[in-house]
Amino acid sequence: MQFLCTKCNTPYEASPLRYQCDCGSPLSIRKDPSARYSVDSMTQSLWRYRSTFPFSTNTPPITLNEGITPITPLHPGDVSHYVKLDYLCPTGSYKDRGASVLITYLKSLGVTEIVEDSSGNAGAAIAAYAARAGIRCTIYCPESTSKSKLSQISAYGAELELIPGNRMATTEAVKKAAQNTCYASHNWHPMFLEGTKTIAYEIIEQFNGSSPMHVICPVGFGSIYLGLYIGFKELYDAGIIERVPRLLGVQPETCCPIYNAYRDKTPTITRMSQTASTLAEGITAELPIRAPQILDTICYANGAFTTVNDTDIKAGLKKLAEKGIYVEPTSAVIIKAYQKFQQEGIINSGDTTVSILTGSGLKATTYF
Ligand SMILES: [Zn+2]
Structure with a gap:
């Protein structure tokens, strides 16, 4: 499995710090064309489709048995x-699908600390699965974010970085942090889409x-x-x-x-x-x-x-x-x-x- 730039097609090997191409564009996943679809019907979660995920089926899943919703x-x-x-x-949203697969993948790379920017459902999902994985998690949010939204993220033990200014200022702050810490971004990381x-x-x-x-x-x-x-x-x-x-x-x-x-x-x-x-x-x-x-x-x-x-x-x-x-x-x-x-x-x-x-x-x- 490799990552591939969606714009200039540059390939990249898996790495905890790699979430975008050097040209600034998002990445997609180059999958093994010989991979075959199968359903493990004994597994009552989205991990019944694990044969379609672009990493080893022996990877221990970080899961709360999400998926199989009515x-x-x-x-x-x-x-x-x-x-x-x-x-x-x-955690109350579909974002758990992406979070489960993404955090499983990052854990398999040996990641021990992540950052993410979201004041909503994605922040809660990433914080929950990071807690489940024993990964230290910091969520960046605009300072103006309501306390009720932050409470679920805090409850999972994530650290909150409240950034003054608008949403763009928060994005700038997390991207600076992502130079040295794994960026578990629900918008940037292509592994999130493997969950959704x-x-x-x-x-x-x-x-x-x-x-x-x-x-x-x-x-x-x-x-x-x-x-x-x-x-x-x-x-x-x-x-x-x-x-x-x-x-x-x-x-x-x-x-x-x-x-x-x-x-x-x-x-x-x-x-x-x-x-x-x-x-x-x-x-x-x-x-x-x-x-x-x-x-x-x-x-x-x-x-x-x-x-x-x-x-x-x-x-x-x-x-x-x-x-x-x-x-x-x-x-x-x-x-x-x-x-x-x-x-x-x-x-x-x-x-x-x-x-x-x-x-x-x-x-x-x-x-x-
Ligand atoms: Zn590129």
């Missing part, structure tokens, strides 16, 4: 729109080997969107599924650079400065790190994007809660998005769609 019809008895309850992962790809593997298992027509997910930096494509593509290449589902992304109106590029059919994604807040705070990436890969994925997966506003999100939260589902606002974007994709003729009558619910409502309890 898929259920949004409306009882309706077989057209399903929701996957990924907020039921151990397991959502695709699970969907196919839960649909008895067939593909839904569409999968909808919230998109900020794109770790679910890209992970879904990696997983479905591997299954397609292995001859296990006949087609990759259409991948449909949702962004908030106040920060939607991917949607803008999709709508305007531009060859690149342009930074969109966020000038107003949104309830969907988990998907506010002004310029995704993996922008070219996201555009490629839209092309390969016949993807489509739409946007929602805070009124839509509040209505979505209410609608989901009425069905017994309590999620954070970032997840609730899927309700209005499903309607808009129907109105645009992208989702048609009789199509099977799966929407990913990413984070627990227990993390954001102030919206009702």
Whole structure:
């Protein structure tokens, strides 16, 4: 296994400090083409797909038995729109998938200390799995981050570095630290996507080997969107599924650079400065790190994007809660998005769609 620059194709050997190319671009993973897909059905977690991870199957997993989250019809008895309850992962978000695989990989390299920047679900997930692995963990957050968000990260024993200024200042601070300490970045490290790809593997298992027509997910930096494509593509290449589902992304109106590029059919994604807040705070990436890969994925997966506003999100939260589902606002974007994709003729009558619910409502309890 090697890392490969997504822009200039420079190869790199595995190393604790390597998270980006010297040219500044993110890395992908060059996998062994002879690797074969198999499911260890005795393992009740995403580690049942360990044969598809690009490291030895003998590597001891750092796991809380994350994954194998339920898929259920949004409306009882309706077989057209399903929701996957990924907020039921151990720390309350799908980020546990990426954290489990990434921390396992870093532990196998002998890493004893990591840094990460996130004030939200990724920070909590990385802190939890670092605790599980006995790895010292420091999470960098903007000074303005609310105490309630920091409390879960602190509870896992991670050190907090609160950085004055905006989110960019926090990024600068963690990158400086990453010169000497392993950067377990959920946005930069390609091993994180090896965890999120397991959502695709699970969907196919839960649909008895067939593909839904569409999968909808919230998109900020794109770790679910890209992970879904990696997983479905591997299954397609292995001859296990006949087609990759259409991948449909949702962004908030106040920060939607991917949607803008999709709508305007531009060859690149342009930074969109966020000038107003949104309830969907988990998907506010002004310029995704993996922008070219996201555009490629839209092309390969016949993807489509739409946007929602805070009124839509509040209505979505209410609608989901009425069905017994309590999620954070970032997840609730899927309700209005499903309607808009129907109105645009992208989702048609009789199509099977799966929407990913990413984070627990227990993390954001102030919206009702
Ligand atoms: Zn490069």
